[in-house]
Amino acid sequence: MSEVVRKAKLAKETTGVLASLTTSQKNEALLVMAEALRTEAPSIIAANAEDLERGRRNGTSESLLDRLALDPGRIDSIAEGLQQIAELPDPVGDRLETIERPNGLTIDKLRVPLGVIGIIYEARPNVTVDAAGLCLKTGNAVVLRGGSSALSSNRRIVEVLHIALAGTALPPHALQLIEDADRASVDEMLKLNGLLDVIIPRGGSSLIQNVVLNATVPVIETGAGICHTYIDESALPEMALSISLNAKAQRPSVCNSMETLLIHRDYAKVHLPALAEAFRDANVELRGCPETVALVPWALPATLEDYATEYNDYILNLKIVSGLDEAMLHIAQFGTSHSECIVTENKNYAARFLQEVDAAAVYHNASTRFTDGFEFGFGAEIGISTQKLHARGPMGLPALTSTKYKIYGTGQVRG
Amino acid sequence: MSEVVRKAKLAKETTGVLASLTTSQKNEALLVMAEALRTEAPSIIAANAEDLERGRRNGTSESLLDRLALDPGRIDSIAEGLQQIAELPDPVGDRLETIERPNGLTIDKLRVPLGVIGIIYEARPNVTVDAAGLCLKTGNAVVLRGGSSALSSNRRIVEVLHIALAGTALPPHALQLIEDADRASVDEMLKLNGLLDVIIPRGGSSLIQNVVLNATVPVIETGAGICHTYIDESALPEMALSISLNAKAQRPSVCNSMETLLIHRDYAKVHLPALAEAFRDANVELRGCPETVALVPWALPATLEDYATEYNDYILNLKIVSGLDEAMLHIAQFGTSHSECIVTENKNYAARFLQEVDAAAVYHNASTRFTDGFEFGFGAEIGISTQKLHARGPMGLPALTSTKYKIYGTGQVRG
Structure with a gap:
C-alpha cells in the first residue's frame, strides 16, 4: 500500500x-x-x-x-x-x-x-x-x-x-x-x-x-484573481485615486489586488495624468490602451495578453472606456470572477455594476483588497473560492x- | 466549432x-x-x-x-x-x-x-x-x-x-x-x-x-444508494415490520429503497420467521448470513458481494448482528452514505445511530423511502446528492x- x-x-x-x-x-x-x-x-x-x-x-x-x-x-x-x-x-x-x-x-x-x-x-x-x-x-x-x-x-x-x-x-x-x-x-x-x-x-x-x-x-x-476597478465619470477624484492605488500597490502579490484599471473617457481627460503620476510615484509600471498612451506618453502599449495576465506585481493595465457597459464587457471578457470594483457617485450605475458583474465579490467605492476572510470578519480563511459550487x-x-x-x-x- | x-x-x-x-x-x-x-x-x-x-x-x-x-x-x-x-x-x-x-x-x-x-x-x-x-x-x-x-x-x-x-x-x-x-x-x-x-x-x-x-x-x-435498516432488540415488532417492508418493497427500483436489513440477534430469534414470511409474501427474495439461513431455511446464503450490491429489485440481504456497534460497522463498510435507518425504542441508541452514522439522511423509526425532495417539502427535486460538497x-x-x-x-x- x-x-x-x-x-x-x-x-x-x-x-x-x-x-x-x-x-x-x-x-x-x-x-x-x-x-x-x-x-x-x-x-x-x-x-x-x-x-x-x-x-x-x-x-x-x-x-x-x-x-x-x-x-x-x-x-x-x-x-x-x-x-x-x-x-x-x-x-x-x-x-x-x-x-x-x-x-x-x-x-x-x-x-x-x-x-x-x-x-x-x-x-x-x-x-x-x-x-x-x-x-x-x-x-x-x-x-x-x-x-x-x-x-x-x-x-x-x-x-x-x-x-x-x-x-x-x-x-x-x-x-x-x-x-x-x-x-x-x-x-x-x-x-x-x-x-x-x-x-x-x-x-x-x-x-x-x-x-x-x-x-x-x-x-x-482557489486563487486566480484578475481584478478590475472601474472609475466612472462621476467618481470623486480623491477617492478614485486612493482606492485604485490601494487595490494595485498596497500588496500586489496577492490575488485580490487589481490588474487593470478601467476609466471613463471624460474622467480620463481631466484626471488621468494625475492618476498616472501617482502610480509612477508608487513604482507601478503602466501599460495602456492607445488613448491612454496618448494622454500618458511614458505608458507602454498594453496587449490583449496583458489584459489576461495576473501580474501579481507592480504592473497595471489602463484602459479608457466609453462607459459602464464597455467596462462590464471588458470585465466579463478578462475577469476571473474574483473581485471587481466600481468607483462612482451614481447610485444607479453602482447598483447595475453590483448586480450584473459576475464575481465572488463586487465593490462600490472600496478597494478589492478587502476580499479576505479576516477583513470579512470570519476570523480565519482557508482560501478564496473562485468557483461557484x-x-x-x-x-x-x-x-x-x-x-x-x-x-x-x-x-x-x-x- | x-x-x-x-x-x-x-x-x-x-x-x-x-x-x-x-x-x-x-x-x-x-x-x-x-x-x-x-x-x-x-x-x-x-x-x-x-x-x-x-x-x-x-x-x-x-x-x-x-x-x-x-x-x-x-x-x-x-x-x-x-x-x-x-x-x-x-x-x-x-x-x-x-x-x-x-x-x-x-x-x-x-x-x-x-x-x-x-x-x-x-x-x-x-x-x-x-x-x-x-x-x-x-x-x-x-x-x-x-x-x-x-x-x-x-x-x-x-x-x-x-x-x-x-x-x-x-x-x-x-x-x-x-x-x-x-x-x-x-x-x-x-x-x-x-x-x-x-x-x-x-x-x-x-x-x-x-x-x-x-x-x-x-x-x-447523485444516485447510488445501498441503504440499510437496523432493527434493534427493543424495536416494536409491528413498526419494524412495516418500516422494513416499506423500505424494501414499496418501490425497489429507486435509490432510497433498502438493500440490507440488519437485525439484533435477540430480536431475530423471536421475530425473524414472521418478518421473513412477510417479505416472501411481498415476493422479495432473501439472502442471509449463516444465522439467518439457520432460522429461515429457504433464504439463500448472502455473499460479501451481495452486501455491496444496489439491487434496485425485489431482493434483500438479511444479517443478524450482536448490537448497535456491529450494525454501524456494517453500514460504514457497505453503505453509500445515502439513507440509513434504526428502528428502536431505545432513545440513547437512536441518538448514537443518528450522530455516528455518516449519511445524507439518518432515520429513527421511519422508512428510508422518505429521502426525496417532495417528501422533505421542497416541492421539487433535481436529484439526491451523495457527495458532501x-x-x-x-x-x-x-x-x-x-x-x-x-x-x-x-x-x-x-x-
Whole structure:
C-alpha cells in the first residue's frame, strides 16, 4: 500500500471520533498544539535550517528562502494563529433548519464535518499549521501534501503536533503529512475518491490548474484573481485615486489586488495624468490602451495578453472606456470572477455594476483588497473560492462543513 | 466549432439577462412553456413515436419502451410539473447574511444563479422538461444531453419550448439540447471549464461514474444508494415490520429503497420467521448470513458481494448482528452514505445511530423511502446528492444557486 493510501486510510478511520468531539475538546487540542510549537521551536528551527540549506544549494531565490524561513517570532505567530482558531465559534452541530412534515416526521438539517480534506500547497510551512488547525477545528481529518522545499520543516512540525495530540481527545492520526516528494504522490491524492471528501489546492496557478484538471475527488478551486476597478465619470477624484492605488500597490502579490484599471473617457481627460503620476510615484509600471498612451506618453502599449495576465506585481493595465457597459464587457471578457470594483457617485450605475458583474465579490467605492476572510470578519480563511459550487469568495470555517439530515419518526412509511 | 462548444457559448451569453430576471418574469415563462407543451402534444407524441419505433427495431425491452413512451396524459403531467415549479419560492436574490464591519463596509451575501448547468441523463423525456424548468426557475442557463433513445422526443420538446420562450422575457438560448448522439459529445461537456459551471448526472451508476471520473467541470454526484435498516432488540415488532417492508418493497427500483436489513440477534430469534414470511409474501427474495439461513431455511446464503450490491429489485440481504456497534460497522463498510435507518425504542441508541452514522439522511423509526425532495417539502427535486460538497441529500431549488458578496463602501482602503 502506498504512503498516500495508507495515510488517507488512517485519517479516514478517525472521522467518526472527530465528528463527535465537543467544541471544548477540539479547542483544548488546538491550544495544546500551539503550546507544543512554542516549546519545540528550537527543533523546528533546526529542521527548517535543513530546508534553507538545501534551498541555497539548489539556487532558490532569496525571496523564496525568506518565505520559507522560520524564526522564534514566526513560530510564535503561527502558534498564535492556532489560539485564534480555538477562539472562533464552532459551526459543527449548528441546526440550519427544522422541517415539520404533515405526516409527523421532524427533519433537522445539521452542520457536520466534511470528513477527510486533502490540502495540496507550496512552500510556506505556516500553511501546514494553519490548514491543520482549521480542518481539525471543524472536526475534519486532514491529509497535507506540502512542497518538497519545506519537507524537513513540515515533517518536524507534524511530529511535534502528533506528540502534542497524543495527550488530547483528538486522535493524532487525524493529521497526516505526505512525505513522498514525488509528483506521483499528488496525482495519487487527486484520484482518492472514497478516502478524500474534498481537495483544496493552495498555491500558484499551475498547482491549482493541475489539481482542477486532474482530480476526480471534488475540488474547491482557489486563487486566480484578475481584478478590475472601474472609475466612472462621476467618481470623486480623491477617492478614485486612493482606492485604485490601494487595490494595485498596497500588496500586489496577492490575488485580490487589481490588474487593470478601467476609466471613463471624460474622467480620463481631466484626471488621468494625475492618476498616472501617482502610480509612477508608487513604482507601478503602466501599460495602456492607445488613448491612454496618448494622454500618458511614458505608458507602454498594453496587449490583449496583458489584459489576461495576473501580474501579481507592480504592473497595471489602463484602459479608457466609453462607459459602464464597455467596462462590464471588458470585465466579463478578462475577469476571473474574483473581485471587481466600481468607483462612482451614481447610485444607479453602482447598483447595475453590483448586480450584473459576475464575481465572488463586487465593490462600490472600496478597494478589492478587502476580499479576505479576516477583513470579512470570519476570523480565519482557508482560501478564496473562485468557483461557484459549495463556497464562493473568502472561506471561513463553515466552508469546511457539510450537512446531514436527521429524521425523527414514529413508524412512518411511504404510501 | 463543435455543437457542444457552440451551444454552451450561446447558453453562457444569456446568463447576465437570466440573473437579472424578476421572479414573475421567470414564472410567466414557465407557464408559457407548460401551455406550449399541452398545445403541441400531438407533434411531441409524433416525434416520440419515431423514438419508440427505432427502439423496437433495436430490440429495446418493453419496460424501457414504456418509460420512454409519451401520451397526452403524460405530457399533461409534465406540463403540470412546470406549473408547480412556477409556484415555488424563488431563492435567487435572497439575502443570506449582512455583515457590518468596524471600518464602515457593509457586506451583503446574496443568492445568485450558478450560471450554466450541464445535465447528462438517460432515456425519459420528462427529465428534459423537469431539469429545464428547475434550472430556468433559478436563473440558470442549461445545456441538456439526453440519451440517444429519446432524441426525437427531446428535439421536438426543446423546439416547442424555444418557440414558446421567444414570446417571453426569458432568452430561448438559455435552454440548449445537445443532439450529437456520439459519446464524444458527453466527453466534451465534461471538460468544458469556463463555459459550464457545474454538471449534474442523472441516471444509472455507469453514467454517473463516467461523469465523476472524467469531468474537470465541478460535478454534483447523485444516485447510488445501498441503504440499510437496523432493527434493534427493543424495536416494536409491528413498526419494524412495516418500516422494513416499506423500505424494501414499496418501490425497489429507486435509490432510497433498502438493500440490507440488519437485525439484533435477540430480536431475530423471536421475530425473524414472521418478518421473513412477510417479505416472501411481498415476493422479495432473501439472502442471509449463516444465522439467518439457520432460522429461515429457504433464504439463500448472502455473499460479501451481495452486501455491496444496489439491487434496485425485489431482493434483500438479511444479517443478524450482536448490537448497535456491529450494525454501524456494517453500514460504514457497505453503505453509500445515502439513507440509513434504526428502528428502536431505545432513545440513547437512536441518538448514537443518528450522530455516528455518516449519511445524507439518518432515520429513527421511519422508512428510508422518505429521502426525496417532495417528501422533505421542497416541492421539487433535481436529484439526491451523495457527495458532501455543495449539497447533500435531496436537492431543491437552493441547490441550484451560488452566492455573491456585494460590498458597499465610502472610499475604504486597506491599511
